[in-house]
Amino acid sequence: MKKMTNVIVPLALGAFLLAGCAKPPTEQIEAADKAVRDAQQSGAATYSAQDFAKLEASLAAMKKEVADQDAKFALLRDYGKVEQLASSAKAEGERVKGDTEKRKEEAKAGALQARQVAQEAVKVAEDLVASAPVGKDRAALEAIKNDVEALKASLNQVQMAIDKEDYPAAQTQAKAINDKSQAVSAEIQTALAKVGKGKPSAAKKK
Amino acid sequence: MRAVFAHMLRGFAVCQGLLLAGCLEAVPPDLVNALESVDHDLVALQAAETAPDDYAHFIRQWIPLRARVQSDDDLVRWPWEANDLETELRRLLEEGGGTVARLHRERDVKRQMAKDKLTRVEDRLRLIASKVDAIDGRIVLGGKSVQADLLVKQARSFYDHQDYQRAIQAADQAGRALFVEASVLSKELGRYTDERRIARWQTQAQQTVDWSRTHQSTAIVVNKADRNLILYKNGRPILSYPVRLGFNGIREKQFQGDGATPEGRYRITAKRGRGQTQFYRALVLDYPNQDDRRRFVQAKKAGHIPSTKQIGGQIEIHGAENELMAQTLGCVMLENQHMTALFERVQAGTPVTIVGALTEGNAVALALSQLDVRKDET
Numbered sequence: 224m225k226k227m228t229n230v231i232v233p234l235a236l237g238a239f240l241l242a243g244c245a246k247p248p249t250e251q252i253e254a255a256d257k258a259v260r261d262a263q264q265s266g267a268a269t270y271s272a273q274d275f276a277k278l279e280a281s282l283a284a285m286k287k288e289v290a291d292q293d294a295k296f297a298l299l300r301d302y303g304k305v306e307q308l309a310s311s312a313k314a315e316g317e318r319v320k321g322d323t324e325k326r327k328e329e330a331k332a333g334a335l336q337a338r339q340v341a342q343e344a345v346k347v348a349e350d351l352v353a354s355a356p357v358g359k360d361r362a363a364l365e366a367i368k369n370d371v372e373a374l375k376a377s378l379n380q381v382q383m384a385i386d387k388e389d390y391p392a393a394q395t396q397a398k399a400i401n402d403k404s405q406a407v408s409a410e411i412q413t414a415l416a417k418v419g420k421g422k423p424s425a426a427k428k429k
Numbered sequence: 430m431r432a433v434f435a436h437m438l439r440g441f442a443v444c445q446g447l448l449l450a451g452c453l454e455a456v457p458p459d460l461v462n463a464l465e466s467v468d469h470d471l472v473a474l475q476a477a478e479t480a481p482d483d484y485a486h487f488i489r490q491w492i493p494l495r496a497r498v499q500s501d502d503d504l505v506r507w508p509w510e511a512n513d514l515e516t517e518l519r520r521l522l523e524e525g526g527g528t529v530a531r532l533h534r535e536r537d538v539k540r541q542m543a544k545d546k547l548t549r550v551e552d553r554l555r556l557i558a559s560k561v562d563a564i565d566g567r568i569v570l571g572g573k574s575v576q577a578d579l580l581v582k583q584a585r586s587f588y589d590h591q592d593y594q595r596a597i598q599a600a601d602q603a604g605r606a607l608f609v610e611a612s613v614l615s616k617e618l619g620r621y622t623d624e625r626r627i628a629r630w631q632t633q634a635q636q637t638v639d640w641s642r643t644h645q646s647t648a649i650v651v652n653k654a655d656r657n658l659i660l661y662k663n664g665r666p667i668l669s670y671p672v673r674l675g676f677n678g679i680r681e682k683q684f685q686g687d688g689a690t691p692e693g694r695y696r697i698t699a700k701r702g703r704g705q706t707q708f709y710r711a712l713v714l715d716y717p718n719q720d721d722r723r724r725f726v727q728a729k730k731a732g733h734i735p736s737t738k739q740i741g742g743q744i745e746i747h748g749a750e751n752e753l754m755a756q757t758l759g760c761v762m763l764e765n766q767h768m769t770a771l772f773e774r775v776q777a778g779t780p781v782t783i784v785g786a787l788t789e790g791n792a793v794a795l796a797l798s799q800l801d802v803r804k805d806e807t
Contacts, residue, residue: 272477276488284493308496365676365688366567373572377579391592392583395599399582403575 245300247289251309255282258316266388267319270326274319281312330390337397338381344404345374351411364414370407374400456498460518464491467525474532479594483532487525494518536593543593546600547584553607554581560796561614564654568677568688569617570610577606611800618679621654621786621793630784633694637782638664647775649746651761653678653690654786654793658746658761660771668774670767675759679793681785682716682759684725684734685741690759690783691716695744697779700772709748709765710772714781716744746771746781 259282267275285308292300348371355364377400384393468491471477476484497514554577561567567574580603587596620626634650641648642664651658653674660668677688699713717725717740725740746761748768761783763771786793 268481269478272475272481273472273484276477276481276484277492279485280488280492283489284496287493369568369571370575373575376572377575391590392595395583395586395590396579398586399579402582403578 245292245302247292247302248306248309251306251313252285252289255285255309255312255316258313258320262316262320262323265320265323266327267323270330271319271323274315274322278312278315278319281308281315285309285312327388327390330394331385331388334381334385334390334393334397337394337401338378338385341381341397341400341404342378344401344408345371345378348374348404348407348411351408351415355411355415364411367407367411367414370403374404374407456515456518460515460522461495461498464495464518464522464525467491467522467529470529471525471532474529474536476528476532479536480528480532483528487521487528490517490521491525494521539593539597540591543584543588543596543600546597546604547581547588550581550584550600550603550607554578554603557607557610557614557800560800564618564793564796565674565679566614566618566793566796569679570613573606573610573613577603577610580606614800615797618793618797620681621791622789622797624789627786627789627791630692631787633782634784634787637661637694637780640780647779649771649775649779649781650787651746651781651783652787652791653692653783654791656792658763658771660774662774668767668770670763670771673762678759682721682741682744683728684738686738686758687741688759690761691721691744692783692785693718693720695781695783697746697775697777697781699777700775701745702772706745706747708745708762710768711745711747712772712775712779712781714744714746716742 259278262271262275262278267278285305288305288308289302292302292305348367352364352368352371355367377396381393381396381400384390384396467487471484471487474480476487494514494517498518557577558574561570561574580599584596584599584603587593587599634652637648637650638661640646641661645663648661649658650661651672656672656674658668658670658672659666674690675682675688678690680687680689682689682691693716695714695716695718697712698715701711701713703710705711722740725734728734729736729738741759744760746763746768748763748765785791
């Protein structure tokens, strides 16, 4: 009987110790980490800044909890809260990423729409310049031609902002180009109203 | 025995009552609400975008503390237990409240700064535009005026969307673009403020007037800055008319097609009446003269003029082609009734001196002085 006890007690103690040495849920932690990184890469810091800040804070809280448990005596470690925080951070990361992508798409669509409107406005001004007769407001017309060229060149800046995914900047630039193009078109129409629709003269040596 | 038992029971009940009464909530709900409110204020201030470090600092403390508040373990405590959770929440409330107040102040400062800068560049843009129009100098700027205009509009747009940081950046860029505009005008038209140049023009004009007196004849002086033509007879002014110049007339003519009106001493080589010109009468000048040719060759050699460019010619003083179509590509144009009067009083050989300006207070110099480039440095 004593022999049996000598075998069973160490075995039971060993099993107890093994069961008691809890390990951090590495896979869940890594999954949470990845979800936060994915959210960041999707542009969350720009398009979902508050949510992303909270997400990073949740991740930091989870890591602190891991560190707190790691610091405890092995038998007293409990990573249950870590699991809960990791699971929550992962789910939140995925949600933030989804929201970010949606907001980014909306911003992009807004910028593309504004660019389209600006392109059309520039084209209208360009066509008006092309159809304007050389007349009393020749000085104004030459200056307007320069303006239209500058507006056309500015459309490249809108594209550059879109390429850099800076959609708010692209949208404001496009809006400014649209407003200016409309003003230029109005100026040409005013000049046209003054000079009428005569035929342009043949070019002269000057 | 029963009495003892009943006494014990009562004692137990009293103790239990006392203990229950002594249980305290770990955190007063008002405190949690106040911190929720701080978070809400920070969100409303767009702290995550405008002050990400401050917001991260707050939220990294608030999230774990809120988790502890929500955790069952911390809901109640015994009176003799230290309440570090409440202490930490109160510290965070104080810190967060301070952050909210500071961010409010910073936002007000930023808004005011954006407003001031925006107002300044908008005023500057209007001033430059009005002066440039007044001297027909828009062509000189090329597309630069559009760039400045677009930046000012962007700054306004950002400001209206309460993005004060970007409004400030755009206003600063606009300020620099306006500085470039004023600098270009100053450089291109600086000769209208050059005392020595003006003195030379005055000499040329005076010699023309003197010639008129000496030869008891007529002579013409055209002043580009003030856009007028004066006809002298026997050294005395007898007619003065406003003129229009080429579309780039404010500049000094360099080559064919630049739209600039030449400056120098010329003579009328031919008078063209009805049917002889596309315009309502014209006085043909001897441009290019020897001085013009010499300047042209020198400028070409120096690389200031592209090698393919020609010097041009057929510079005239003329009337309008018809009422609707009045154009000039580098000539001097008068209203038709003025042209009639002038045409009748001059002949081939009449001297015509075209100068940039005759006084230091000429229209271009005045406009440039009001655009003092130093003011652009916002």
